[in-house]
Amino acid sequence: MYRILMCAAASAFFISGQAIAQTPSPATPKVAIDDIMVPSSDPGVEIYVRNKRPPDMASFRPESTVLFVHGCCLPSEVTFDLKLDGMSWVDYIVTHGYDVYLMDVRGFGKSTRPKEMAEKPEANPPLFRGDVWLKDISSVVDFILKRRNIAHLDLVGWSAGAGYIAAYTTHNPDKVKRLVLYAPLWAVQTPLQSSSEFSAAYLTWRKDEYRQKRWLPGLSEDKKAMLTPPGWLDTFIEAAWSSDPMGAQMDPPILRVPAGTAPDFFEYWNVGKAYYDPAKITVPTLVIGAEWDNLTPPYMRQALFPLLSNAPGKRYVELGQGTHTIMIEKNRLQLFKAVQSFLDDVQ
Numbered sequence: 418m419y420r421i422l423m424c425a426a427a428s429a430f431f432i433s434g435q436a437i438a439q440t441p442s443p444a445t446p447k448v449a450i451d452d453i454m455v456p457s458s459d460p461g462v463e464i465y466v467r468n469k470r471p472p473d474m475a476s477f478r479p480e481s482t483v484l485f486v487h488g489c490c491l492p493s494e495v496t497f498d499l500k501l502d503g504m505s506w507v508d509y510i511v512t513h514g515y516d517v518y519l520m521d522v523r524g525f526g527k528s529t530r531p532k533e534m535a536e537k538p539e540a541n542p543p544l545f546r547g548d549v550w551l552k553d554i555s556s557v558v559d560f561i562l563k564r565r566n567i568a569h570l571d572l573v574g575w576s577a578g579a580g581y582i583a584a585y586t587t588h589n590p591d592k593v594k595r596l597v598l599y600a601p602l603w604a605v606q607t608p609l610q611s612s613s614e615f616s617a618a619y620l621t622w623r624k625d626e627y628r629q630k631r632w633l634p635g636l637s638e639d640k641k642a643m644l645t646p647p648g649w650l651d652t653f654i655e656a657a658w659s660s661d662p663m664g665a666q667m668d669p670p671i672l673r674v675p676a677g678t679a680p681d682f683f684e685y686w687n688v689g690k691a692y693y694d695p696a697k698i699t700v701p702t703l704v705i706g707a708e709w710d711n712l713t714p715p716y717m718r719q720a721l722f723p724l725l726s727n728a729p730g731k732r733y734v735e736l737g738q739g740t741h742t743i744m745i746e747k748n749r750l751q752l753f754k755a756v757q758s759f760l761d762d763v764q
């Protein structure tokens with residue numbers, strides 16, 4: 418079962434967080450939902466895919482079909498389809514008439530988890546590196562194109578996922594209509610030191626550890642409180658940890674995260690080596706992120722953008738008052754509207 422520098426070719430914008438944050442949230446939209454398990458190119462491995470679309474959608478077009486790909490640490494449903502104030506990012510795009518898909522790379526969410534994730538993390542090497550991500554992305558793209566009888570679609574990727582969809586696009590330009598790189602990785606200015614945890618098959622996070630160390634890292638407590646409406650962090654954490662049923666049964670509950678993106682990072686981005694060649698991207702591309710992002714800081718996007726020398730209609734957008742996870746923060750509508758504008762306007 419299947420299962421935004423302004424010029425003629427490129428635009429750049431900086432969007433303040435204040436005005437948009439006061440925009441009332443729309444009513445909960447009505448959507449049609451399919452949860453699908455798509456066979457990967459490897460026997461016995463299935464990729465979880467969720468499809469949401471307007472209930473009355475009867476025809477499907479490349480310019481209104483979107484696939485979301487998550488980052489290194491959270492599945493797509495938690496990242497892109499988490500209902501906050503009655504609406505998720507996916508819901509927002511659906512209300513604009515889009516046929517939206519999201520996927521989990523193997524080892525994440527509802528996709529097949531390998532037997533190594535039931536063993537001690539130190540017993541096996543890191544799972545899964547970029548070649549596996551590219552295989553799974555390819556399987557899902559091909560499934561959607563066949564299902565909808567279309568030639569190409571839009572790709573939206575976050576963080577590490579942005580890098581992998583960019584790499585996929587360099588190899589498959591005929592299958593991609595437009596590309597959205599949200600908080601993309603690029604070469605670091607100060608190399609990081611590796612640690613033993615990055616040599617394990619997977620990482621393990623506790624809820625208290627995430628709250629104390631990983632939620633909005635590097636920000637003051639005042640900024641954290643300003644960006645996080647009451648209850649939103651609790652909703653996010655419960656959804657994230659529930660996405661790992663085995664980890665949720667442990668005492669204390671943990672979230673297990675495949676660690677394969679770490680060796681990719683240390684082999685490429687940490688030593689100034691690009692994982693893909695931006696000049697080979699030949700489709701309209703949006704590079705977008707937030708000013709307080711301490712994980713993929715603005716300098717990364719500013720270095721990447723000029724290298725997209727063959728991307729027509731490229732656009733750079735820097736969002737105010739947000740971090741790496743602005744999609745689940747107070748000013749998330751900045752992100753939603755900027756991406757929607759690109760998808761609607763750039764052909």
